[in-house]
Amino acid sequence: MNPRVLKWLAPLVVGVLFLGGWEWMVRAREIPHFILPGPWLIAQTLVRDWHTLSGSLWITLQITFSALAAAAILGLVLAILFAQSRVIEMSLFPYAVILQVTPIVAIAPLIIIWADNVLLALLICAWIVAFFPILSNTTVGLNSADRNLVDLFRLYGASRWQVLMRLRLPTAMPFFLAGLRISGGLALIGAIVAEFVAGTGGRESGLAYRILEAGYQLQIARMFAALVLVSATGIAIFAAMSWLSHMLLRRWHESAGEQP
Amino acid sequence: MATLSGVAKRYGTGTLAVEGVDLALARGDFLALLGPSGCGKSTLLRMIAGLIDPSEGSIAFPADAAARKSIGFVFQEPTLMPWATAVRNVALPLELAGTPRREAALRATDMLARVGLAGFENAYPRALSGGMKMRVSIARALVTKPRLLLLDEPFAALDEITRFKLNQDLLQLWQAERFTVVFVTHSVFESVFLAERIVVMAPRPGRIVTELAVPAEDRATPEFRTSAPYAAHCREVSHALESAMA
Numbered sequence: 188m189n190p191r192v193l194k195w196l197a198p199l200v201v202g203v204l205f206l207g208g209w210e211w212m213v214r215a216r217e218i219p220h221f222i223l224p225g226p227w228l229i230a231q232t233l234v235r236d237w238h239t240l241s242g243s244l245w246i247t248l249q250i251t252f253s254a255l256a257a258a259a260i261l262g263l264v265l266a267i268l269f270a271q272s273r274v275i276e277m278s279l280f281p282y283a284v285i286l287q288v289t290p291i292v293a294i295a296p297l298i299i300i301w302a303d304n305v306l307l308a309l310l311i312c313a314w315i316v317a318f319f320p321i322l323s324n325t326t327v328g329l330n331s332a333d334r335n336l337v338d339l340f341r342l343y344g345a346s347r348w349q350v351l352m353r354l355r356l357p358t359a360m361p362f363f364l365a366g367l368r369i370s371g372g373l374a375l376i377g378a379i380v381a382e383f384v385a386g387t388g389g390r391e392s393g394l395a396y397r398i399l400e401a402g403y404q405l406q407i408a409r410m411f412a413a414l415v416l417v418s419a420t421g422i423a424i425f426a427a428m429s430w431l432s433h434m435l436l437r438r439w440h441e442s443a444g445e446q447p
Numbered sequence: 448m449a450t451l452s453g454v455a456k457r458y459g460t461g462t463l464a465v466e467g468v469d470l471a472l473a474r475g476d477f478l479a480l481l482g483p484s485g486c487g488k489s490t491l492l493r494m495i496a497g498l499i500d501p502s503e504g505s506i507a508f509p510a511d512a513a514a515r516k517s518i519g520f521v522f523q524e525p526t527l528m529p530w531a532t533a534v535r536n537v538a539l540p541l542e543l544a545g546t547p548r549r550e551a552a553l554r555a556t557d558m559l560a561r562v563g564l565a566g567f568e569n570a571y572p573r574a575l576s577g578g579m580k581m582r583v584s585i586a587r588a589l590v591t592k593p594r595l596l597l598l599d600e601p602f603a604a605l606d607e608i609t610r611f612k613l614n615q616d617l618l619q620l621w622q623a624e625r626f627t628v629v630f631v632t633h634s635v636f637e638s639v640f641l642a643e644r645i646v647v648m649a650p651r652p653g654r655i656v657t658e659l660a661v662p663a664e665d666r667a668t669p670e671f672r673t674s675a676p677y678a679a680h681c682r683e684v685s686h687a688l689e690s691a692m693a
């Protein structure tokens with residue numbers, strides 16, 4: 188069979204079998220909805236509660252993408268600073284590591300207390316999680332320029348700025364994009380985890396709060412519906428970042444051959 | 448053009464890479480640096496290029512101080528920027544010197560045609576064969592019209608056929624422009640085919656042991672590569688190399 192078809196068909200068959208089996212089991216054993224709803228009920232709930240859920244999805248998306256954008260910009264700027272000066276790198280890098288290794292659940296309560304706006308607090312949490320892969324990847328990338336090319340630039344009397352713009356940044360591009368791909372998923376996780384910790388309600392709530400709320404009310408189908416949206420968002424972000432990376436690198440980078 | 452006197456290089460690791468090198472380069476020379484691996488050929492070349500400083504001795508450009516700034520360098524690998532097309536790669540030295548982009552692109556296109564790559568201006572390096580990449584690299588080194596061209600085993604990674612063709616083309620470019628060439632190689636045949644002056648080096652510590660000449664009259668023989676004088680020079684150079692290593 189055509190491998191391209193197989194690539195799509197095989198997981199699709201597995202998915203359909205899995206969902207079918209699930210639905211069948213729930214019906215055959217008459218499992219109550221508040222323990223395990225079937226996929227069909229989850230789909231119906233998703234449609235019925237779309238109004239509330241989409242509002243929350245929108246909030247979560249906003250937090251995730253603002254955090255990702257902030258992580259990308261700050262990560263890039265800081266990596267460039269690191270590449271320019273060893274002293275800056277040596278003085279700041281340990282703190283970036285500390286920020287990375289401290290579990291976000293442990294810092295989130297503090298941040299929520301300090302930031303007077305919950306959305307801002309969530310954004311900061313998501314940013315902290317998303318920031319490090321971009322910083323470390325880009326730092327490695329900026330330092331990976333071909334030795335001989337560096338010499339060539341020196342031979343032609345290139346300025347620091349020219350070396351950065353024409354050599355180091357293009358070299359770092361695939362590294363930065365790989366970091367962005369990891370950080371996309373992490374920003375979503377950060378946004379969700381922080382909201383769990385915050386546990387806020389009201390109009391301005393993201394998907395995590397919908398999951399908590401549905402749990403309290405034993406509306407398990409709704410909980411699943413929110414979960415489906417979280418997963419779908421994660422997949423969409425990963426696909427979007429892969430696509431972006433593919434488009435930017437396809438002309439010249441080896442990795443771009445493997446992407447969709 | 449350039450005078451090396453008493454040049455030595457000791458790396459930070461303590462390795463004495465070259466020692467006591469005296470060498471005078473005249474304008475229009477085609478000089479081959481021949482020697483076994485590790486005898487300091489690359490080190491010497493990088494010192495002439497000004498990429499590293501000698502630990503002892505001096506490298507001067509007495510007659511023509513501007514020549515120090517007019518150097519083209521070709522590495523063993525093509526060393527192209529993978530994100531840039533052939534023409535942008537060749538235009539790089541011009542653009543770094545502030546030539547407007549369009550003019551740089553025009554000159555780069557001309558240079559690509561001169562190394563036999565007309566029509567490949569917009570190809571990315573990964574779409575080019577090893578030999579073609581090397582041609583791009585040579586075009587980049589020549590686009591600034593350098594007075595001194597330094598090549599560090601430029602064709603060592605290529606197959607025999609491609610290498611032969613590139614040797615011929617390099618020789619033609621040199622005959623047309625008469626820039627000064629220092630060509631590092633560890634192939635006796637290549638050195639005799641290309642160079643008028645063959646400087647033989649020996650390792651530990653890297654030093655010059657002897658210099659041999661291939662007169663222009665010999666080179667002018669038709670089918671030089673299969674001629675008797677060619678074979679004689681190859682034998683002579685091989686002997687010199689052997690006694691250098693003994």
Ligand SMILES: Nc1ncnc2c1ncn2[C@@H]1O[C@H](COP(=O)(O)OP(=O)(O)OP(=O)(O)O)[C@@H](O)[C@H]1O
Nearest residue numbers: 458459460462464483484485486487488489490491
């Ligand atoms: N950056 C460096 N740091 C320390 N030692 C070096 C460095 N570069 C070269 N050397 C040492 O200097 C000596 C000469 O090296 P060099 O690369 O100049 O030799 P070469 O003649 O070009 O050899 P090859 O034919 O293998 O390219 C070697 O012993 C090598 O180990």
Ligand SMILES: [Mg+2]
Nearest residue numbers: 488489490599
């Ligand atoms: Mg070498």
